[in-house]
Amino acid sequence: MTLESVPDLEDLASDERTPDEPYDVEAPYEPDEATLAAVTAFDDRFLDRELSWLRFNQRVLELAEDESLPLLERARFLAIFTSNLDEFFMVRVAGLKRRIATGLAVRAASGLMPLEVLEQIWTRARELSERHARYFRDTVVPALVSEGIELVRWDDLDREEQKQAKRFFRDRVFPVLTPLAVDPAHPFPYISGLSLNLAVLIRNPKSGKEHFARVKVPPIFDRFVALGNARFVPLEDVIGAHLKRLFPGMEVLEAHTFRVTRNEDVEVEEDDAENLLAALEKELLRRRFGPPVRLEVEESMPQTVLDLLVSELDVRAEEVFRLPGPLDLRGLHGIADLSRDDLKFRAFVPTTHTLLAEVESAAPVDVFKATRRRDVLLHHPYDSFATSVQRFIEQAAADPHVLAIKQTLYRTSGDSPIIDALVDAAEAGKQVLVIVEIKARFDEQANIRWARKLEQAGCHVVYGLVGLKTHCKLAMVVRDEGDGIRRYTHIGTGNYNSKTARLYEDLGLLTTDETIGEDVAHLFNNLSGWSRNASYSQLLVAPDSVRTGLVERIYREIGHHRDGVPARIRLKANSVVDEAVIDALYAASQAGVPVELLVRGICALRPGVPGLSENITVRSVLGRFLEHSRIFWFENAGEPEAWIGSADMMHRNLDRRVEVLVRLPEGPTTETVRDLLELAFESDTDAWQLGPDGDWTRNGGSVHLQETLIERQRRRRHAGS
Template identity: 40%
Template sequence: MNDATEPTLPSDAQAPASLHDSSLYFNRELSQLDFNFRVLAQAQDAQVPLLERLKYLCISCTNLDEFFEIRAGSLRHAQDLGLMPGSDGMTPATVLSRIHDRAAELVAAQYECWNGVLRPALAGAGVRVLSRDSWNTRQKRWLLSYFRDEIMPVLSPLGLDPAHPFPKILNKSLNIVVVLKGRDAFGRAGNLAIVRAPRSLPRIIQLPESVSGGPNDFVFLSSVLSTFVDELFPGMQVKGAYQFRVTRNSELLVDEEEVDNIALALRDELVGRGYLRAVRLEIAEQCPDDIVRTLLENFDLNENAVYRINGPVNLNRVIQVYDLVGRPELKFPPFQQRQLPGSEAMFDRIGHGDVLLHHPFDAFTPVLELLRQAAEDPHVLAIKQTLYRSGKDSPIVEQLVQAARNGKDVTVVVELRARFDEEANLGFADRLQEAGVQVVYGVVGYKTHAKMLLIVRREDGRLRRYVHLGTGNYHSGTARLYTDLGLFTAHPEIGNDVHLVFQQLSGMAPAIKLKRLLQSPFTLHDGVLKRIEREAQHARAGRPARIVAKMNALNEPQVVRALYRASQAGVRIDLIVRGACTLRPGLPGVSENIRVRSIVGRFLEHHRIYWFGNDGNPDLLCSSADWLERNLLRRVETCFPILDPEIAVRVYAETITNYLDDNLNAWELQADGSYVRLAPADGQQPHSAQSSLLASICG
């Protein structure tokens, strides 16, 4: 639908005052935290293969780490700045207090799952993670020898005294605080010492079968350190040894307008990332209170930051067992990704019509193949691509390097600030530049999160543009783990729109008018609001009105209010939101026509799809953007229409009706903020969206 015929938006000031009431909004951070309970539920589900349950447990732990590094860290910064409450009316201090309570529940559930469910179940299946009190004489003898030969030589224990103040503790590193009694060789009285485990040491140690009697026996490094720590302090008595781990804020703050070179500034920031402000202390459950207080004082934390742990403080490291154990019957069965049929060259294939890939069910190889063919094709003149996350040793980067060496004009927009991938992105940006690729670092103040590939080819004396647009990253690894859509097209208007966006990113172009794409931060937010209002107008006129949207998260207040208004007008709305959702569904007079569900299954749900019924002439859009403030207002994002009718039918069937029918992996959000896992009703066939796609696409 073009701009000239789109309905006029009501101003935000026209929204009923009640729609600004803080009681209508969940807190984004608490909602995001609750997602990990749904992940943990997969670890508790006996229908899931045992080693996959272990992986879900570890994912919930890793997610919690990142939550504290980013969300809690940002909240503490907001508290320091005295920022005002958001739509939910909660101050940063209030949110942090509630995070502690809810996170403590999650941690307790994680360790109950490990200690009471998974560890015994694994042992029953012949995969044993042995606790200290279960080691037999032979195992203990071998572990002592291993400690002396492999661990002790790389340790540097630090006794705390006036000459040895409390050391800097690296983010998420494993440490042991040791209580000592006696005097050392210099006559110094023992008190406390810190033993830091270098990152070079394996956190999970596999025992030889000759020692343990089984091929799959493991121990945590933390258990070995705690048991044999007295070896580090000869002549002194060890009164106690308690593992701990500190989590620090990992959000890099680079004032882009105050630096001349963002790459150099980011390199400097990365050096100190591991030692930023502390936000969480995990400590062994039995650690005495006075030692906990000493640690809190040194990390400048209060009691609200302490989590006492009944087990290893780095539980997520048990994920290594998944890869070390060759027991396919304890894992999801492997699947064969679908390849594009036939041997037609990619340019011929796309030239004949749009092509859709649905990952991970469809292989990512056609994207790599298109780039390979473009790098070698003498008729290809230019290649332009955005890279947000692509992984180490990325085949995408290698193809772009080869294209540049073959004389193509290659431009790559690299987002250096992709969280936790900054160092990798700096590395491949250097490699691209060395090969002669023009590397652009995006736009100051706006992360470039769009997923675009543009190839310019000369055909029959004219230039033709070939485009790939996606909802996910150009990353071969995550394309096997995340659900995403990718569209190949040679549609002239889409190709020209993508060309204009690249011009805008690499140059200093003014605002551009796009014919087919919506773009953040310019037209996507407004375009979403207009389409929601259009459905509301259809409903008010007595016409059918329907909205279905699938995304990772939702918190943009104007979008939430627009959805509330549409619900009040009678629009039926289904939202499939994997993680955080600030919209409160099911409220009489406000959101009784809105349902929100979250799908948690084998693959990480990652598509962003917006469908608007439009009185029988539906709009189907795919995007790199969630309905979050940052995506709609502070990032460069693209949103593209599905124009081919057959592909539109396929996308609707596979990503909308399929997911709305799920009654095995779906959780429905209630008006009170809780989630209820759905189950087949009496006489209803069980249906898993992801399993259905695996069965129908992969065979």
């Protein structure tokens, strides 16, 4: 399986500043007026974040169009493109429309007014949607046919297949369908967000009067119905062919599919008196009734039916997308899951990190003993999550010498071994503190369930700080080792989720470093109690010190460059939007410091602008794994600093979240990150390059970052076997 979506959906979250919330660059690293003026003289120096996101999804579409990739993986990228765009409309477009309607929208940092942004979104999103639909119909469907996989429409079925589909409809589908008519006694029905629907025109043969009806395509069935011999037909075609059974005695004139996208963002007002869990549960009920923000219709739909939908749903003409059918290609995940290994990426199985690997023993390595010997820098999914982070928590839960476990949880799988281990630890009498972020976008309901499960087991469950999301990835185990208490700490860039850890690229540090352990202990106390210690030795913690700490180090590199000692900045992130960080990078470029950015998604920085950013390059790597780690590298006069953590360069990460960056201990962990960055920024490495106009161009490099790392892992596995 591949994944190149918006991993935790957070790139889509609201990231605007209010007019009275300008960024500040404070002492001790505040540049002189001349330096600031040289940067701010370029008033068009920021790309628009919404349009940058659409260009990210265009890169996903370009992966689907890449004929060097296995065919079923290309089909999956088409499905990912669809779900990405759905989420973009549900969150970003919906939020933009809401702010415009309430008068809260202000001019973007890019200089565009909100309505200008919205108009460009509609134009660009429509172009991409049409390109996506045509490519599926004209290229991918014929390519699948050539490989013996046929996605056909109802009229293409032979008599026996139609009989088979009829039985399936009669036995499985018909009992769950609910046709909803529209007339004076039946108001226009509520159309739930992202549901696929049939708009049906029927006529009373006696009166000759025509009526409109809506039939929802049940999401509980596979999107494409299997007919045998690797032939599939869209579910709506099967329903459409049997509409007479739903409207007996009426004439079915025509039926056309449509789909509505609604505002599904969640806003919860927090205060000290209201239980956050209860507030969120109420808001999730309201989410289902958000206003429409997009209407997709099959291009065959006549104008009369479309006019009715537009009127009843209260959507604007610009929000209507006429597309070749079938709509809702998220269902291509089911096709991509077919057992055709010859049409997929070569199978990949993560291996245990060499420092945690078993040595001539069937018993798992003692993670505590291994970590005492040496810091372990994990790189998922190449290093197994199950035999590292998961084993760390499981061994802690079972170890009688462990006194306490403290952990943050943002997103985790419903059947999480991590949750089970924490429950076991609490039931064994250990002190277990879990900082739960139940407001993780679109995972709220699941998070509420397992938060209650942890509470019932006796864990101390805390929902973080009012007004701040807890997004940092921390785990600490306190162990009595006879000669004293020792802290074992894990700090990562990704969620404690055993499923996404096989698909997301992330880094994590396992360490017994006393200074780091003390910093993390203070931070947990801040999160669970009333203390607000903002000073840490080896951590940068948002909202207090991530932006200021990074900008300070950027300006320090400027000083190193002026002193003639090694200076360079390398940054890897999901998104780079924050103006203060970008302006500091511009100042570094103007001073002559080489700056290299590896950005998966949104980038508001313009590289290669004469006089501003000639020394900045921005590239993007997409592939079978979702690049998710955040790395900050400063050459620092030949004594490099490498930081990893959970924070992207976005306002909400730096101002409205608890985020953590940790400085990697000098030695092997820093060298590992250096090697990773060297490979990522090699000129031969396949990547998209960002131009000053905001367009991305693929360089056609012969070295594929992820495949190279997979091959290195395979060689290590064979060498150890």
